[in-house]
Amino acid sequence: xxxxxxxxxxxxxPALRTARRAAWxxxxxxxxxxxxxxxxxxxxxxxxxALALFIAxxxxxxxxxxxxxxxxxxxLPARAVPFYNAAHRALIPLALMVAYTLLSLPWAPLFAGMxxxxxxxxxxxxxxxxxxxxxxxxxx
Numbered sequence: 001x002x003x004x005x006x007x008x009x010x011x012x013x014p015a016l017r018t019a020r021r022a023a024w025x026x027x028x029x030x031x032x033x034x035x036x037x038x039x040x041x042x043x044x045x046x047x048x049x050a051l052a053l054f055i056a057x058x059x060x061x062x063x064x065x066x067x068x069x070x071x072x073x074x075x076l077p078a079r080a081v082p083f084y085n086a087a088h089r090a091l092i093p094l095a096l097m098v099a100y101t102l103l104s105l106p107w108a109p110l111f112a113g114m115x116x117x118x119x120x121x122x123x124x125x126x127x128x129x130x131x132x133x134x135x136x137x138x139x140x
Contacts, residue, residue, distance in 0.1 A: 021126050028122035031115050038112035049109035050116035057087035057120050076136035085131045088124060093117040 035054070039047025060083040067077035076084060086092070093114045100111055124130070130139050 021128065024122050025126035028119055028126050031119035031122055035112055035115035035119055038108060038115055042108035042112065046109040046112035049113035050119075052116070053113035054116035054120045057084075057117065057124075060084045060087045071136060074137065076132055078134065078136055081132045081134060081136050088121055088131055090118060090121045090125075093121070 035050035036047075039050055060080060061076070062080075063083040064077040064080035067079050069077055069079075071077055097111065097114050097118075100114065105111075128138075133139055
């Protein structure tokens, strides 16, 4: 018979969060390197697309221009939330990459742009920025 008390999962949550963020950071560095490699191998247009789609997901904040509903610190106006969440879902650029590969599209800047988009999403997750609730707050 064991005399040790059963362990709880509470101490694992910070460790799990740290491991998850470290994994996202590793992915962010991978996608950044891949985007740079695509830019080097395929020219300035591929690099420009990678940079443009690296920045583009945060342009969804402009959907909140003119919003009159009051917001608290850290809250995104509700009308911008669907755009923000759509631009920050990793499955969308991943699905587009699969389609790009399966359809044998010959235009490298498109693939480089998707690498930049995935890098952006990965950095956001690594630094603790995830999808938003319908009220505009960060999800836990």
